[in-house]
Amino acid sequence: MTASAHVPWLVVPTYNEAANIERVVGLARTTLAAACPDGFRILVVDDSSPDGTGAVADRLARAHPDEVQVLHRPEPTGLGPAYLAGFAVALAAGASHVMEMDADLSHDPRDLARLLDAVRGGADVALGSRYVPGGGVSDWSRLRRFVSRGGSWYARRALGLQIRDLTGGFKCFRADVLRAIDLGSVRSVGYAFQVELTWRSIRTGHSVVEVPIVFKDREIGDSKMNWRIAREAAFLVPALRFSGWRPPREAVTPGPVRHPSA
Numbered sequence: 001m002t003a004s005a006h007v008p009w010l011v012v013p014t015y016n017e018a019a020n021i022e023r024v025v026g027l028a029r030t031t032l033a034a035a036c037p038d039g040f041r042i043l044v045v046d047d048s049s050p051d052g053t054g055a056v057a058d059r060l061a062r063a064h065p066d067e068v069q070v071l072h073r074p075e076p077t078g079l080g081p082a083y084l085a086g087f088a089v090a091l092a093a094g095a096s097h098v099m100e101m102d103a104d105l106s107h108d109p110r111d112l113a114r115l116l117d118a119v120r121g122g123a124d125v126a127l128g129s130r131y132v133p134g135g136g137v138s139d140w141s142r143l144r145r146f147v148s149r150g151g152s153w154y155a156r157r158a159l160g161l162q163i164r165d166l167t168g169g170f171k172c173f174r175a176d177v178l179r180a181i182d183l184g185s186v187r188s189v190g191y192a193f194q195v196e197l198t199w200r201s202i203r204t205g206h207s208v209v210e211v212p213i214v215f216k217d218r219e220i221g222d223s224k225m226n227w228r229i230a231r232e233a234a235f236l237v238p239a240l241r242f243s244g245w246r247p248p249r250e251a252v253t254p255g256p257v258r259h260p261s262a
Contacts, residue, residue: 007039008032008116008172009095011086014046015076017103018053025060027109028101029067035113041093042068044103045086047076078189079169087178099172107170111213115172124177124206127163127198128170134212135165155195159240161202164210169194173201180204199240 010028014021025042032040044061046054057070071089073082083100090098097119101107111128118126129135131152155166169191181200188196201208 006094006096007041008036008097008099009041009043009090009093010099010101010112011043011045011083011090012101012103013079013082013086014044014049014053014057014103016049016051016053018049018051018056020104021053021056022060024101024103024105024109025057025068028112029064031110031112032067035116040067041090041095043071043086043089044068045071045073045082047073047082078193079191080186080188080193083193084183084186087183091175091178095175097172098175098178101170106216108213108216111170111211112172114211114213115170118209118211119172119174122207123209124174125198125201125208126172127165127208127210128168128213128215129163129165129210130168130213130215131164132210132212135210135214136212137215137217139217159195159199161199163198163202163208166195166198167191168215170213170215171197174206177201177204177206180206196240 010032012021012024012028017024021044025044028042032042044057046057048054054070054072057068061068061070071086073085076082086100087098097116099112099115101109101112107128115126115128130137152164152166155161156163159166171194181197181204186193186196186200198208
């Protein structure tokens with residue numbers, strides 16, 4: 001393991017994002033270069049995209065070998081498994097922090113520095129939140145806003161949490177948090193994965209802070225949301241509360257949970 005391995009890692013899962021991935025990586029590199037003077041890594045996890053996303057990512061990795069690398073998975077098996085595969089690579093390399101972000105530019109890569117600053121400032125997990133003061137969404141229909149807010153409200157009530165944006169997928173973890181929450185037993189495949197990781201982080205006593213972000217609708221490509229993913233989330237959320245899952249004893253970290261703030 002090289003000394004440069006102990007740096008923040010950004011994991012970006014992709015499936016048919018050839019039109020977006022170069023811009024996403026470029027903006028992320030610019031932001032992380034300023035925020036991480038000791039170095040950083042961007043890991044693109046491509047699920048054998050038929051549109052050639054993997055080839056574009058490989059070209060970026062060849063152009064920036066000290067900053068970008070690619071993990072090719074043989075087939076698409078869902079967002080959760082893609083993230084877990086990427087997390088495993090980052091943790092094995094000795095990452096200090098692990099960040100996650102969508103590849104469709106709905107998350108602004110410039111906000112990565114704010115998430116990283118929140119964790120460096122004392123939080124264990126920083127979550128980019130649409131639903132705290134200063135956060136929001138743009139380019140969404142009234143129906144989509146209602147469904148998104150309703151999903152977060154449902155998850156919050158079912159799990160007894162105070163986090164406002166439980167379904168968000170723009171996060172920064174201290175690496176020790178991911179090691180503590182028993183990633184090997186995570187079974188969520190779709191967007192419920194985001195709820196489960198935040199819930200497990202809180203169950204292990206780690207502090208979570210919400211950082212306001214503005215979420216934009218994708219401009220290019222198709223959304224990956226479908227009725228199967230929505231159904232998984234609807235059934236998984238109450239199942240988490242009554243699953244009997246307990247963190248490993250050594251993983252529990254005493255201390256207050258930090259609730260939503262602007």
